[in-house]
Amino acid sequence: MNTQNSINLTFLNLKGFDTSSLTGLNAALHWLKTTEADCLMHGEGTGDPFDIMVGEMRRPMLIASVEEAITTLEKE
Secondary structure (H helix, E strand, O other): OOHHHHHHHHHHHHOOOOOOOHHHHHHHHHHHHHOOOOHHHHOOOOOOHHHHHHHHHHHHHHHHHHHHHHHHHHHO
């Protein structure tokens, strides 16, 4: 796993998602797809336009990290 994926999964783990289980990863994936973009910066919404913009840029990277972790767990 590369450093960016590790950082992304650590962020999600700090938000309370179990990134070592399929259940936790699927919950994180659902949250990533449905939460407001500014929550993807600090974990809670700020309403700040900059946080919204960067959160939208960050969303695909976070989703890709979770999907890669799910694929890895499914192979085990």
